[in-house]
Structure formats: structure tokens, C-alpha cells
Amino acid sequence: MIYLRPHHGLCIQHFVGEGYSQDFVDNMKSTIQVLENTPNIEITLVPASDNICSSCPNNNQGICLSGQKPEDYDKSCLSLCNLNFGDVIQWKEFKQIVQKNILTQDKLSIVCKGCEWISICQGFYE
Template identity: 40%
Template sequence: MNFEYENKKVTLRPHHGMCFEFYEGKGYSEDFTDHMGIIIRELENNPNQIVTVKAKTDIVCSHCPSNRNGCCESQGKVTKYDKAVLQLCKIKEGETMTYSDFRKKVKEKILNKGLRNQVCGDCHWNYICGRE
């Protein structure tokens, strides 16, 4: 998989920008974690990849066992996370930018300010990110 050379449009859920920072190969299933690892590596290798930031299922969700026909089983919770990231990073729903710019906004506006727990502290995976 190579996003840049396939000219693939990449949509990312806003809160996945935080998940990527703490990823360590744990997840809902082996297929999900393998897929997420590939996505993270590809985006890190192609920081100028254009991404569209939308609060909906994305390329990461495509391999998640909680994805039910394009809708997350925890839709209310993840929508809350997405809206918080959009608001704190001052990103508009559907905005496009480079992956590098998206990552920078998440780091500067949320993670570096110690706001991650406020955004998603009730997440099932908080025990991983909470070691920050």
C-alpha cells in the first residue's frame, strides 16, 4: 500500500491523530493492528500526503471489528472524541491538509498541552495512552 503513488484519497477521523501517537501494536484484532501499523508507516513515510479530516469511518476503521456497515458500534463516544479534536485543533469538518500539518496540530494543540485525557480519557485503550 502506498498512498502517494496510488493518488489514494485518505480520510482520517480526527481522533485517530491522537491514536497514531500512542500506537504500539495492540488493538481489537491482529488484522486491525497490522492494518493500522501499515497506515501509520505509510503516512510517516509520506508526510506530504493530503488527508481529509472527517468525523466518520475512515481508512483505519475499514479493518475494525466494531465497524458495522460504515458506522462504529461506539459512534456516540468516537463522535465526541472527533468533535473535541476538531474544536481544539481549529480544524473544520472535511478540511484537507498534509498529514504532517494534521499531526503537528494534534501535537501542539492537544498532546503538548496535556489535553489528551480530557478528549478521550474514557477510551478503552486509555491504559496505553495514559502512560504519556
């Protein structure tokens, strides 16, 4: 089982190898590899620290030092995808829902407003 903050479904699809630290980058690559190699794996959508956060330098014992922003990203993602915290879903299905309801609808800037990495993600569509 992979625990995933909803907005990380967007981050994963745009990841290019940059991040907060080398530990974070390595963990992100490892998580993406597991998800992409086992698309039927179940993920649980969580409102706090997840598998990706585990190696983030902004993670202080499960509390994100980035403040309210990640929570807002999660809530926007869930709302646009008609999902809820606690939902258990296969990675491939979650990925498709995010693509259909956010990425192909050009709503990334709505969900990720104020994210320091958004320029990387938006570069995918230029």
C-alpha cells in the same frame, strides 16, 4: 488520499501494536507506515468510518458500534485544533497541530475521556 477521523491523529501517535483484532493491528501499522513515509500526503478529516476503521470489528458497514464516543472524541479534537470535518491537510501539519494543541497541552484526557485505550496513551508521558 487518506481519510482520517480526527481523533485517530492521536491514536496513531500512541500506537504500540495493540488493537481490537489482528486485522485491525495490521491495517493500523500499514496506515501509519504510509503516513510516516509520506508526511506530505494529504488527509481528509471525516466524521465517520475512515481508513483505520475499515478493519475494525466495531465497524458495521460504515457505522461504528462504539456509539457516540468516537464522534465526541472527533469533535473535541477538532475544537481544540481549530479544524473542521472536510478539511484537507498534509499529515505532517495535522500531526504537528495535534501535538501542539492537545498532547503538549496535556489535554489528551479531555479528548479521550472514556476510551478503553487511554492508559496506553497516557503511559507515553509517565
